[in-house]
Every structure is written in structure tokens, then in C-alpha cells.
Amino acid sequence: MDERFSHLYAGRAREIKASIIRELLKMLLNPDIISFAGGWPDVETFPSDEMIEIATDVFRNKAGSAFQYGTSEGLAELREALAARAREREGIKGIDPDNILIASGSQQAMELAGRLLIDAGDVLLVGLPTYFGATGAFKIYRAHLDGVPVDGDGMQMDVLEEKVRHHQAAGRRVKMVYVQTNFHNPMGVTLTLERRKRLLELAETYDFIVMEDNPYGDLRYSGEPIPSLMALDSNDRVIYACSFSKILCPGIRLAWVAGESALIRKMVVTKQFVDLCTNTISQHLLSEFIHRGYLDKRIELNIRHYRAKRDLMLEMLDKYFPSELIWTRPQGGFFIFVTLPEHLDAGALLKEAIGKEVVFVAGQPFFLDGSGRNTMRLSFTGAPADRIEEGIRRLGELIKSKV
Amino acid sequence: MDERFSHLYAGRAREIKASIIRELLKMLLNPDIISFAGGWPDVETFPSDEMIEIATDVFRNKAGSAFQYGTSEGLAELREALAARAREREGIKGIDPDNILIASGSQQAMELAGRLLIDAGDVLLVGLPTYFGATGAFKIYRAHLDGVPVDGDGMQMDVLEEKVRHHQAAGRRVKMVYVQTNFHNPMGVTLTLERRKRLLELAETYDFIVMEDNPYGDLRYSGEPIPSLMALDSNDRVIYACSFSKILCPGIRLAWVAGESALIRKMVVTKQFVDLCTNTISQHLLSEFIHRGYLDKRIELNIRHYRAKRDLMLEMLDKYFPSELIWTRPQGGFFIFVTLPEHLDAGALLKEAIGKEVVFVAGQPFFLDGSGRNTMRLSFTGAPADRIEEGIRRLGELIKSKV
Numbered sequence: 073m074d075e076r077f078s079h080l081y082a083g084r085a086r087e088i089k090a091s092i093i094r095e096l097l098k099m100l101l102n103p104d105i106i107s108f109a110g111g112w113p114d115v116e117t118f119p120s121d122e123m124i125e126i127a128t129d130v131f132r133n134k135a136g137s138a139f140q141y142g143t144s145e146g147l148a149e150l151r152e153a154l155a156a157r158a159r160e161r162e163g164i165k166g167i168d169p170d171n172i173l174i175a176s177g178s179q180q181a182m183e184l185a186g187r188l189l190i191d192a193g194d195v196l197l198v199g200l201p202t203y204f205g206a207t208g209a210f211k212i213y214r215a216h217l218d219g220v221p222v223d224g225d226g227m228q229m230d231v232l233e234e235k236v237r238h239h240q241a242a243g244r245r246v247k248m249v250y251v252q253t254n255f256h257n258p259m260g261v262t263l264t265l266e267r268r269k270r271l272l273e274l275a276e277t278y279d280f281i282v283m284e285d286n287p288y289g290d291l292r293y294s295g296e297p298i299p300s301l302m303a304l305d306s307n308d309r310v311i312y313a314c315s316f317s318k319i320l321c322p323g324i325r326l327a328w329v330a331g332e333s334a335l336i337r338k339m340v341v342t343k344q345f346v347d348l349c350t351n352t353i354s355q356h357l358l359s360e361f362i363h364r365g366y367l368d369k370r371i372e373l374n375i376r377h378y379r380a381k382r383d384l385m386l387e388m389l390d391k392y393f394p395s396e397l398i399w400t401r402p403q404g405g406f407f408i409f410v411t412l413p414e415h416l417d418a419g420a421l422l423k424e425a426i427g428k429e430v431v432f433v434a435g436q437p438f439f440l441d442g443s444g445r446n447t448m449r450l451s452f453t454g455a456p457a458d459r460i461e462e463g464i465r466r467l468g469e470l471i472k473s474k475v
Numbered sequence: 476m477d478e479r480f481s482h483l484y485a486g487r488a489r490e491i492k493a494s495i496i497r498e499l500l501k502m503l504l505n506p507d508i509i510s511f512a513g514g515w516p517d518v519e520t521f522p523s524d525e526m527i528e529i530a531t532d533v534f535r536n537k538a539g540s541a542f543q544y545g546t547s548e549g550l551a552e553l554r555e556a557l558a559a560r561a562r563e564r565e566g567i568k569g570i571d572p573d574n575i576l577i578a579s580g581s582q583q584a585m586e587l588a589g590r591l592l593i594d595a596g597d598v599l600l601v602g603l604p605t606y607f608g609a610t611g612a613f614k615i616y617r618a619h620l621d622g623v624p625v626d627g628d629g630m631q632m633d634v635l636e637e638k639v640r641h642h643q644a645a646g647r648r649v650k651m652v653y654v655q656t657n658f659h660n661p662m663g664v665t666l667t668l669e670r671r672k673r674l675l676e677l678a679e680t681y682d683f684i685v686m687e688d689n690p691y692g693d694l695r696y697s698g699e700p701i702p703s704l705m706a707l708d709s710n711d712r713v714i715y716a717c718s719f720s721k722i723l724c725p726g727i728r729l730a731w732v733a734g735e736s737a738l739i740r741k742m743v744v745t746k747q748f749v750d751l752c753t754n755t756i757s758q759h760l761l762s763e764f765i766h767r768g769y770l771d772k773r774i775e776l777n778i779r780h781y782r783a784k785r786d787l788m789l790e791m792l793d794k795y796f797p798s799e800l801i802w803t804r805p806q807g808g809f810f811i812f813v814t815l816p817e818h819l820d821a822g823a824l825l826k827e828a829i830g831k832e833v834v835f836v837a838g839q840p841f842f843l844d845g846s847g848r849n850t851m852r853l854s855f856t857g858a859p860a861d862r863i864e865e866g867i868r869r870l871g872e873l874i875k876s877k878v
Binding site: 075076077078080081082083084085088089090091110112113115118120123124127128131132135136137138139140141142176177179180183187188189190191194205208209211212213247279280281308317321322323324325332334335338341342344345346347348349350351352353354357 | 478479480481483484485486487488491492493494513515516518521523526527530531534535538539540541542543544545579580582583586590591592593594597608611612614615616650682683684711720724725726727728735737738741744745747748749750751752753754755756757760
């Protein structure tokens, strides 16, 4: 590709590299491919009938607002509905619309947090592994990123504290810890209640912000819900991001961000120069979707739908994958994380898998330190149920030929 | 407001100040106010019936795509339609979908251009006055902003060249010139063909990019169209941003950005970590809106509608404003720019006008150098036609009491 104007690019453009997942997406337009790659919801869960009903009503009766510019913080009636849900369903005490910003997806929430908080060299601690959409957003601001190991109970708090002390002793500013509390991407694990409480203590002791990214929290298929950091926090240390991409649909491009009101206010002003305001058509569609009680029903349907798919994929893994491999057994979300034998490279495996028309995401890009070569992320949500067995069978055969 | 966490904010947060216009918007929710403030389209122009028809079809027949994630560059069929329109209606030769990115409004286009091109200290030349949403986006990246006077023929090219030479002689990098070619915000003036050609020569001579922001170009009410910089450019120097906010509706949050294909590709990758992709529901609605021929019809209707409003406001200005004032007579767009006598401060006038329930935007924030205290921007599009006379009468009386 001719990079005629690369001499005019900003230095930060060097940090801007195509997301592996985003690039894989193009391949997914090929309908013969069985994809366990993207964190895509199943198209079967999309609520066409309800959206036709709502769009008809909104475009007829609220056109003057739905088609117009909106405020940068988002539609008041939507923020009110979300605050009420957060109090009632999540036990987040005292949250009100002033604590909420409507963002164009949670990727934007991360971008806004980075923009507001991170100076070059500020330390930002993330999981090892962690979702690279987040680290990609933070890298632009030249954060000093460091990884904290994640095990079956989530991020390891003792290591986190050590790292914080290490960086502070070296004179660096630890600004933020980014964590996915529920059904972690890519590992599928959930941070335990004990570790959540410890993380909040550490935030207060060492004066940092915790960004809690919770796109999958409503999609729990087994086990008991654990209160969010946002619900547990009594010191306003948490920025909480929840997406509608996984529980409703990604095309609507909506997420909400909650936090201390002055910080949210500053984030709102930050957003003005990013995109003025979030899509008002989408906000009206979602607001009505909630007010008509469709969201709760949809979440219930999705839980049943994805629980069956998770169970199916776990069953097929038991059936087709060599027994020396290990994988997580998530209680919710979208992902199963597989650890291959040390000598196998999941990236090389992916190339062969593409030849067999089945794709996944190699784990290494989720590891800041370049480890995880022998890991892979499997998404059980996007592929039709009747292709899951075939896809896992093909992958299992391929792996068996290597071990 | 308690700024509890301001010690954790990034340095750039100091550059983030609430947009005066955005803050005014809240006031506009009061229906008694006659507003000439925001650059808002008239709600009467919003195409409710067509959108109900299209949403019903899209949500029924294309749900799997409309509700799903999309590629970061935007919906292929939409980019194809826009490329075809650009070739046919605008005479932009050779433009194809690879030259086009779909953005979440043109504010995002500016943000992405800044993100991709501007290092701290890079010189960015803008009009004096210029749209402050653009300068706000660029300031985040610590651009060295400098203003070039705008007269009735648009930005003054001789001053621009002087400034470029001055900055280059001082060892500074001149990266970009930002210009609104048609019906300039806030002045309503249009850059002449001669100056357009000269600007492109200067870009090639001095090796900079021109960002052509053209949200109003399709809304010409009188006079002859002038080819865009994008159409005139044979050196790929132009990044061209066109919004659907003014010709269709802002709530759909869509704009398109065109440029040299490698630069657009880099911008696409830049966008991945900003918001993954633009709203796919909106993109499908717009794509069908174009394919069904509704956009061209809507533009024609809007031209008739806004021409009448422009003519009405100009008539009322002649009738009610003191004859010592001067104002622009725009051939299109949304704005009339009024220059008050030197001793009058439009900001102070605005405060009194609010008491009389009529608002406008004071001109000074559009001037980088703090000049323009005695100027005001009047938008003739948003207020209902039957309120325009009353609003201008109130303003005229207020001004007459001062001169």
C-alpha cells in the first residue's frame, strides 16, 4: 500500500495497528466459514419485530427529538431508565442520571476514559490476558501498560498490589486499573467477591481509578451473581461501562458509563469534541425497548439461548479435543479459553484452521507481554448451533494431528 | 461542582472546555425560547414516513446485518452509493469505496484527522473565524493553531501563504489547513473558485493536507455551485468531510470522509480503537434512503424550505435591524453573520436577549485570537418560520436601544 502521506502522520499513528479481530471480520462475510472468532452475538437473537414496532412509533411520535441533535450526556429518559435499573437490578445505591453518560459503544467509553485520565507515561494496569480493544484505546495516549496475571478467580490482587507499589516506588503515577469483572474476555473467568473488595481497598489506598468493563454481566448461565465493583464501591473509585452490544445488538452502538458525577460531567464535555452526541435514533429505540419491558425479556431469552450453546460447545470440546488440553468453563458471557500444549502455536494453527474453514482468535494478542502463544479463544455465541459440533470436530482433528 | 478526581485527569483535560453551543442546547429545550443559536435543521424537514417504511423493511429483511457489528470503514453498499454520487453529482473523478470512510458525524471526521495527523506543536491553520467544533477537536492534540482572516470570498490565500512561510521559517511543521468551502460557519460565505485553486497549489508547494469540511454544500439557495476542493484536487491533498446532519437529520449521526486511499485506510484503523464501527442501523437506513431516491428529493425540499427561511430572515433584518449594522447574505447553508458597531459586545447582548426569550450565538468563540466581540451568528433554519419575524424584531429593538 502506498503510504504517500506517512511523513505527515502523527507519532501516535505508529501505535495504531489494525485489530486482529476487526481484520478477521472481513473473512466472516464468507458464509462457508464456521466462526468461533468474533465476540458477535447470534443474529437469531436480534429483536426485529419489537424494533419495527418501536421505530414506527418513535419515528411517528418523537421525530422532532429522535432525528435531531441530542445532548452529549445522552437522552434524559434513557439515563433515567438506566439509573433506575442500576439501582433495582444491580443494587447500585444512589446512582442517578447525573452519574450516567450514554456512549457510542463501550469502546468509546474506554477511549473517553483514556482521553480524560491518561498522560504519557501514566501506569495503567490490565489483565494478563486482557481485551485488546481496551489496551488499543489506552496506547494512543502513551500509557505505560503493565499486565497482572489472571487466573480462574480473575485478576490476582496480590500481584496487582506488588505492581502498584513497584511503579509508585519508581516515581510513576498509577492512574487506572482496567478490569473485566464478569466472564472475562478472553478467559471467560469471573472476579471473585473477595478480590473485588480487595481491588476497591487498593484503589483507595493507592489513589487510582478502576475501570470496570462489564459487557457480559447480564448473561449469566450458571452460578450466583456477584455484585459489581460499582455496587460495592463506597468511594466513587469506579468508572463502570456496560454495553448493549451483547445483550441486545451491536448495530445499535450503545453503552452506558457510570461514575462519580463530576468525573462523568468532565467525560461528557470530553465527548463534545469527539462526536457531539450519541446517535439519537438508537437512544430512542433503546429507551422504548426498555420502557416496554422488552429488554428484560430479551435478556432472559438470550440467557437460555446462549446457555444451550455454551453447554453444546463444552460437550463438543470434551468429545473432540485431546484430553491433555485445558479450557475454562465460563458461567456466562461469550468465551471459552483453551490452553494448548506448550509447543503449539495457536497463530500457526489458525492459519491451518482457515484452510479448513473454521476460525478462532489466537490468544497471544491478549497478552501484553507476548506470552500466551499456545492459547486460543473460542466464542460459542456467533456460530449457528448446528455448526458448532462440526467446527469443534475440525479443530479437534487438527490439534490431534499436532499433539 | 466537586472535582474530586481532578488530580488524576490528564493534562489535555485542561483543553477540554464545554462548547458554548452545546451548553446553549439545554436552554433550547424550553419551547418558549426563539432560537437562532444552534446549527439545527428544522424538525419539519425530518422524513418520518420514509424512515418508517425503510426501518420496517431493513429490520425485517436485513436484521442480520443492520443489528450486527459492521466493518470500521462502513457499510460497503453505502460507500458504493456515496462514491457513485460523488462522481456523478460532484464530479469527483476516480473516487471509489476505498476512498471513503463512514464516520459518526463530521465531528468524528475532524477528531480522526487530528488523531492521525497532529503532533504537539504542529501548525494547523484555520479561518478567522472558524467553526469551533473543529478547533476543539484539534486542540486536544496540542496543535499550534493559527487563524487566517476570512472575508466575503472565504479564507484569504495571500495571508495563508504568508503564515505558512512564517511558520516554516520558524522551523514549525505546517500539517493541515482546515476550511469550510461552502456557506461557512459562522460567516455564511463561500470560498471562490480562484481561491480554491490557489489553496490546492499552496498545499502542493508547501506539503500540507487540506481538510475540506462541507456539511452545507448541498444546500445552495442561489448562485452557481463551485466544484469542491476534492473535485479540483489532482494531488490527493484533500480530506473531504460531508455530513448528513444538515441535509437529512443529525440524529442519524452519519458523515462520510473521503481522501487518498492509504490515508483513509489508516484512518479506518484509527477508528477501530475509537468506536469499532459506526452505527449499522443508521447506515442501513441511509443506504436505503439513497437507493430509493429519497435523498435527492429531500435535498430539493430542504432547499426550497430553507431558501424561504433565509429570505424571510434577511427581509426581517432589513426591517428591524439598525441600518448601521452589516450582515452577510449567504447563498446557502444555515447562517447569517452580523457585525455590530465596534462598541457593542455580542456576549453581553446575548444575556439580555435570553431575558427576552430569543437566543443566538455570540461570534467571539469562533475567533481564535479573541477578536469578534461585536459579531453574532444567526441561524435561520431551526426556528419555525412564524417565529423568525418576532425573534428578529425583539433582537432589533434590543440592539436599537444600544446604538
